Amino acid sequence: MIASSIEDVAAAAKVSTATVSRAIRGLPRVSPQTRERILAIASEMGYVASSAASGLATGRTRTIGVLAPYVSRWFFSRAIEGVDVALQENQYNLMLINLAGYGGGRERLFEHTMLRKQIDALVVLCLALLPSELEHLHKTEIPLVAVGGPVKGFHQVCIDDYQVAQLATQHLIDLGHTRIAQVLGEDKNQLNFAVPKLRDKAFEETLLAAGLQFRKEWELDGDFTVAGGVRAAEHLFDAPGERPTAIFCASDEMALGVMMEAERRGIRVPQDLSVVGIDNHEFAAPAGLTTVAQNPVEQGRLAAEMLLNELSGKADAVHSVAAPFHLLRRSSTAPPSR
Template sequence: MRVSIDDVAARAKVSTATVSRALRGLPKVNPATRARVLAVAQEMGYVPSPSATRLATGRTRTVGVLVPFIDRWYFAHALEGIDQELREHGYNLLLFSLGGYRHGQQRRFTEQMVRKQIDALVVLCLGLSSAELGELKLTHVPMISVGGPVEGCHGVHIDDAAAASAATQHLIDLGHRKIAHLSGGINDEKNFVVPTLRSEAFEATLRRAGLQFRPEWNVAGDFTVGEGAAAAARLFELPGERPTAIFCGSDEMALGLMFEAKRRGIRIPEDLSVIGIDDHDFSAPAGLSTMAQQPVQHGLLAAQMLLAELDGKPGAIHEENMPFKLIQRDSTAPPA
């Protein structure tokens, strides 16, 4: 026979409200009483009913995550961090995928998607339409973004412009003057603002150093290994002189470029220096220089802020610029 909260209250000689508060870790419960209730609940094998808990608290103990892609390195690792923190505190994660590159009329976030299903929402580095932003505001739940700026949300992310500038400056400091760029494509720019921030910072850093920005050397790769290789092929087949270094807007594109360079007999770093952003799992084995960030930690911190907000701590959700650092490996060197 299932043990009820009334059974626990009777055995512990307290009210059912006290049992509920003690088991949920809420304040205003005497420490000795809390310990007694927890011991009795464990002894009796009491398991709170999720539906009863929701009715009593108005909480679902579920946090939603709105994501443009589920197959990208950054998003997968950020999700891991979010999930770790939520599970540690007895919360579930509910994923809302907007289907990658589908946009506009083919892709729509609505308040109905999350109504009464979640207590809070994480928005993973997503570019939303004006209609979607309006729907987001109707959810009336605590929100935070992860991975890049999202209009209307405080966020946890690196300074993407600063990271891109530092990567470009690393190539300049090595003595490179002919520098190309593999950027996110039009589809990426529709879905999140990060590619644009990194591309603009690359161009600005070149100009500050008195170097020429060559539009034909700015090639879109859509932030994937396959598209990075395809973009590299287009770059390598351009007539005229070649760049001596390339800044890639993500490590996945940089890895694709390295595969294509090897296929063509272009030596890295002897003929071409390459740097990316992220520190992808394959970057160290490939010897790729990169501006490293830690998306698992980004997800953990964002989840901690949301849970603190749900626990009633004012100002728990705030903007947080996370650290990044240059890791120089074998793929960057002074020009020959």
């Protein structure tokens, strides 16, 4: 005899489905005799509890949400992958909430998706939330953690973006470059990213600390994409006057775009132009790109594991973690030509 549902077991045991769920989950308010009888019947019928059935007794959905500003960009997709790895290992589901798809409907998103108990916990990827959104989340009392950048009011798993940009910029300075441009990613969609501002500030202050000139005209937006890097390079290479000998890019995708445009114009990397990025994108090594490496898969996995531990009852499982980073020297940087 094979059970097709929890209702089959409940009917055979002559108890409610909630009692079956509690018995199978080992939860209280089920007598030892009843639990033993239910387990024997479930075993005989070959019944395996689903996450939905378990939720009847626990009030849990066994689903963790991931709130992302984008899903197509490298960091976000890799971090989501890391979250999903941890959830699959623990028989949890992932609900992806793509903020870019909601346009101006952010308020409705938080009111309906978050407050209607569709998720047990939430990972926020690299996004500062509005006061009203934070208020909605706090009402849910679900565990929260941020990945990829500081989010006010959250514990976080992320690199120190200021130190990362400082390390990349200082690498160019140590090589002897004095004419250094920057390609950064601006917050055009007003999603309140803290990361671009931190990296921009570190670049400027590192130049000034070394006694070098910060040129506003050499600060260009690359939109954190390869195409944006190409556009920024076009603007920079077409500008009159002297050119920079090095470019700091706030992401590898933009750096790869700069290198593509340089090659198209016959500008040699690194003989004529040094380029450094941030991330260690999978295309960085084949392209020979020097970069400050981080691991968003590991960051996402760690965040999910902390949330799972919190849900299992471990006190203070969710806490802030400084993710590691390091400079990978490749062939895209060298001392400037004399």
